[in-house]
Amino acid sequence: MAALDIEQVRKEFGRERVLKDVSLSIESGQFLILVGPSGCGKSTLMNAIAGLEPVTSGRILIDGEDVTHRTPAERDIAMVFQSYALYPSMTVRQNISFGLEMRKVPKAEREQAVERVADLLQISHLLKRKPAQLSGGQRQRVAMGRALAREPKVYLFDEPLSNLDAKLRVDMRTEIKKLHQRLGTTIVYVTHDQVEAMTLADKIAVMRDGHILQLGSPDEVYNNPVDMFVAGFMGSPSMNFIKATLEGGKGACQLRIATPEEADLVLPWPSARGADELAERAGQTVILGLRPEHFSEEDERLTSQAEGTLLTACVSVVEPTGADILLRLPLGQGEVTARVGPKCAITAGERLALRVDMDRAVLFDADSEHRIA
Amino acid sequence: MANVIRRRGIKARVGRGVLYAVLITAALFYALPLIVMLMTSFKPLSEITAGSLLSLPQDPTLAPWAKAWGEACTGMRCEGVGGYFWNSFAIVIPAVLISTAIGALNGYALTKWRFKGSELVFALMLFGCFIPFQVVLLPMAQTLGWLGLSSSRSGLVLVHVVFGIAFTTLFFRNFYVGIPDELVSAAKLDGAGFFRIFWRILLPVSAPIIVVSIIWQFTQIWNDFLFGVAFSGHSTQPVTVALNNLVNTSTGVSEYNVNMAAAMIAALPTLLVYVLAGKYFVRGLTAGSVKG
Numbered sequence: 001m002a003a004l005d006i007e008q009v010r011k012e013f014g015r016e017r018v019l020k021d022v023s024l025s026i027e028s029g030q031f032l033i034l035v036g037p038s039g040c041g042k043s044t045l046m047n048a049i050a051g052l053e054p055v056t057s058g059r060i061l062i063d064g065e066d067v068t069h070r071t072p073a074e075r076d077i078a079m080v081f082q083s084y085a086l087y088p089s090m091t092v093r094q095n096i097s098f099g100l101e102m103r104k105v106p107k108a109e110r111e112q113a114v115e116r117v118a119d120l121l122q123i124s125h126l127l128k129r130k131p132a133q134l135s136g137g138q139r140q141r142v143a144m145g146r147a148l149a150r151e152p153k154v155y156l157f158d159e160p161l162s163n164l165d166a167k168l169r170v171d172m173r174t175e176i177k178k179l180h181q182r183l184g185t186t187i188v189y190v191t192h193d194q195v196e197a198m199t200l201a202d203k204i205a206v207m208r209d210g211h212i213l214q215l216g217s218p219d220e221v222y223n224n225p226v227d228m229f230v231a232g233f234m235g236s237p238s239m240n241f242i243k244a245t246l247e248g249g250k251g252a253c254q255l256r257i258a259t260p261e262e263a264d265l266v267l268p269w270p271s272a273r274g275a276d277e278l279a280e281r282a283g284q285t286v287i288l289g290l291r292p293e294h295f296s297e298e299d300e301r302l303t304s305q306a307e308g309t310l311l312t313a314c315v316s317v318v319e320p321t322g323a324d325i326l327l328r329l330p331l332g333q334g335e336v337t338a339r340v341g342p343k344c345a346i347t348a349g350e351r352l353a354l355r356v357d358m359d360r361a362v363l364f365d366a367d368s369e370h371r372i373a
Numbered sequence: 374m375a376n377v378i379r380r381r382g383i384k385a386r387v388g389r390g391v392l393y394a395v396l397i398t399a400a401l402f403y404a405l406p407l408i409v410m411l412m413t414s415f416k417p418l419s420e421i422t423a424g425s426l427l428s429l430p431q432d433p434t435l436a437p438w439a440k441a442w443g444e445a446c447t448g449m450r451c452e453g454v455g456g457y458f459w460n461s462f463a464i465v466i467p468a469v470l471i472s473t474a475i476g477a478l479n480g481y482a483l484t485k486w487r488f489k490g491s492e493l494v495f496a497l498m499l500f501g502c503f504i505p506f507q508v509v510l511l512p513m514a515q516t517l518g519w520l521g522l523s524s525s526r527s528g529l530v531l532v533h534v535v536f537g538i539a540f541t542t543l544f545f546r547n548f549y550v551g552i553p554d555e556l557v558s559a560a561k562l563d564g565a566g567f568f569r570i571f572w573r574i575l576l577p578v579s580a581p582i583i584v585v586s587i588i589w590q591f592t593q594i595w596n597d598f599l600f601g602v603a604f605s606g607h608s609t610q611p612v613t614v615a616l617n618n619l620v621n622t623s624t625g626v627s628e629y630n631v632n633m634a635a636a637m638i639a640a641l642p643t644l645l646v647y648v649l650a651g652k653y654f655v656r657g658l659t660a661g662s663v664k665g
C-alpha cells in the first residue's frame with residue numbers, strides 16, 4: 001500500500017500559483033528525493049504534506065487515510081528543517097523528548113527513546129547541552145534525533161545537510177542511508193545536491209515551477225530524462241546540448257552538426273534505437289544531449305574493440321578535478337564539456353581524438369524540448 | 374573601552390580635554406534640577422528662604438521626607454502621599470502585568486498564527502500608540518461608567534491596560550518576527566497547541582522583551598497624571614495626582630522642602646527601575662536585530 005499519496009494538489013498564495021497539480025505516490029519504506037531549482041515549490045510541498053500550510057485543492061493520503069484537513073499533530077509526521085529549528089531554551093534531551101511528552105508518552109518510555117536515538121546518532125554526551133552550545137553537525141544530528149525519537153508514518157527532510165561542510169555532509173549522507181536501511185522508514189527528502197539525490201533515493205521527483213516533470217528511479221531520471229530540463233538539471237557537470245539536423249531514412253539515421261569554419265560533423269544514430277520513428281523527422285532540427293562521460297579518450301590499443309564514433313577537436317580549457325579531468329572543447333555552434341581519465345596528458349590548445357558513445361546519447365525536439373529518442 | 378586607535382599628539386589631547394569639558398557641562402546642566410531637588414528636600418525651611426538654591430544643606434534633616442510621606446496636606450486630607458504611593462503600586466502592578474501578558478499573546482498570534490487580515494489588525498493596533506490621551510477621556514469615562522468602574526482602581530487598571538496594549542503588542546510583535554517560524558512548525562508537528570507552544574517555546578526566550586515591556590509600561594503608568602486625575606476617586610488617586618494636590622494646597626507658606634521630598638518619593642520607583650534594569654532595557658530593544 002502506498003505510504004503517501006498526493007493527488008492533484010494545488011497551492012496558491014493569493015494570486016501566485018506555487019503548486020500546480022502535483023501528484024505522486026510512494027510505497028512504504030521508500031526514500032523519495034525532491035529536486036528542482038530554487039523557488040519551484042519543494043518546501044511548499046513539504047509543508048503541505050506536513051499540514052503546516054493548507055492546500056488550495058487536491059488530496060493528501062497517508063497510509064490510505066485522507067489527511068488533507070487534519071492538523072500537523074494528527075498526521076503523525078516528523079520533519080527535519082533546513083534550519084534545524086531546535087528549541088533554544090531546551091536541552092538536547094528535552095528537545096528530543098518534547099514530541100513524546102506532547103503525545104503523553106510516560107516518562108520512563110521517553111527516557112528510553114532518548115537513550116535509543118542518542119546511541120544511534122552518537123549524541124549521548126551532548127544530552128545536557130543547549131542547542132547554542134553545539135556545532136552545526138551536532139545540531140543536525142539532534143534535529144534528526146528529535147524526528148527519530150517518535151516513530152511516525154512519514155519522515156520529511158527539507159535540505160537537512162545544506163548547512164554542513166563538505167566532509168560532514170558526506171558522513172551524514174552515509175549515516176542517513178544506513179539509518180534508512182536499518183529502520184526502513186518512509187522518507188521524503190529535499191536536496192540541491194546531485195550526489196545526495198543519486199545516492200539516497202529510491203525515487204527521484206524533479207520539480208519545476210510547481211509541476212513534477214519526472215518521477216522515477218535515479219537511473220531512469222539520469223539516463224532516461226523526459227525532457228531537456230530534467231536532463232540538464234540532473235548530473236554535474238550538466239549534459240551538453242548540441243543543435244543538429246536529423247538526416248537519412250528508414251534504418252539509417254544520422255545527425256549533421258554544422259560547425260563553423262570546418263566540415264560538418266556527422267554522427268550516425270544507432271539503428272537499434274528507434275531509427276524508424278526518427279526517419280519521419282528527417283530534415284528537422286533536433287537537440288542532441290551528451291553527458292560529459294559519454295565522451296572518452298581515443299586509445300589506439302583499443303581501437304579494434306572500441307565502440308562509438310570518433311571525432312577530433314581542439315581543447316580550449318583543461319580542468320583537473322582530481323578524480324578525472326574535465327575538458328572544454330568546441331563542438332557545433334558552442335562548447336561542450338567532456339570527462340576523461342585523470343591520466344590524459346593534454347594541454348589547452350592541443351587537438352584530441354575523442355569517442356562519443358552514441359548508444360547513451362539522447363535526442364530532444366528543438367521546440368518542445370521533449371525527449372524524442 | 375580600549376578598542377579604539379587614536380592619535381596621541383598634544384593637539385589631540387587638548388581637543389579631547391575640550392570635548393570632555395563640554396560633555397561634563399552638559400551632563401551637569403541636565404542633572405542640576407535633580408540635584409537641587411534632592412538638596413532642597415533635605416534642608417529645613419529656614420535654610421531655603423535664607424540661603425541660595427545651590428548651597429549644600431548646612432543642617433540636613435529627614436523631616437521634610439517624613440512630612441511628605443505621612444502628614445502633608447493633599448487637598449482636604451492631611452495624610453501625606455504615602456497612601457497614594459501604595460495606590461500607585463496597586464494600579465501599576467496589575468496594569469503592567471496584564472498589558473504585558475496580552476501584548477505577548479497578541480505579538481505571538483500576529484506573527485506565528487497569521488490569519489487573513491492580521492497585518493491590518495496590527496496596523497490598527499499601532500494607531501493606539503499615536504492616539505493622544507485627551508481624545509479618549511470622554512468616551513473612556515462613559516465606558517467606565519457603563520461598566521460600573523468609575524473612580525475605582527480596577528477602572529484605572531483597565532484604562533492603562535487598554536492604552537498599553539498597543540505598545541506591548543508592538544514590542545512583542547517585533548521581537549517574535551525575528552524568531553524563526555520553523556520553531557513553531559516543529560512544535561506543531563511535535564503535537565503542541567497554541568498555548569503550549571507559547572508557553573514552552575516562545576516564552577522562555579522572551580526575557581529581553583518582557584523586561585522592555587515591563588519597564589516601559591511601569592514608567593508610563595507610574596508617571597501618568599491625566600488618567601489618574603480624570604478617572605480616580607479621592608481614595609484611589611495615584612501618587613502623581615496626590616503630589617499635584619500637595620503642591621497646590623495653599624495653606625500658609627509653601628514648604629518647598631516637603632514639595633521636593635514628595636516629588637522625589639513620586640519619582641523614586643521609576644528612577645530605581647531605570648538604574649537597576651536600564652541596561653536590560655537597551656539590550657532588549659536591540660535583541661531582535663542581533664543573532665546569537
Ligand SMILES: Nc1ncnc2c1ncn2[C@@H]1O[C@H](COP(=O)(O)OP(=O)(O)OP(=O)(O)O)[C@@H](O)[C@H]1O
Pocket residue numbers: 013016018036037038039040041042043044045
Ligand atoms: N507564504 C508565501 N506567500 C507567498 N508566496 C510564497 C510563500 N511561500 C512561498 N512562496 C513562493 O512560493 C514559491 C515556492 O517556494 P518554496 O519555498 O516552496 O521553494 P523551494 O522549492 O523550497 O525553494 P528553495 O530550493 O530555495 O528552498 C516561491 O516562488 C515563493 O516565493
Ligand SMILES: [Mg+2]
Pocket residue numbers: 042043044158
Ligand atoms: Mg525550500
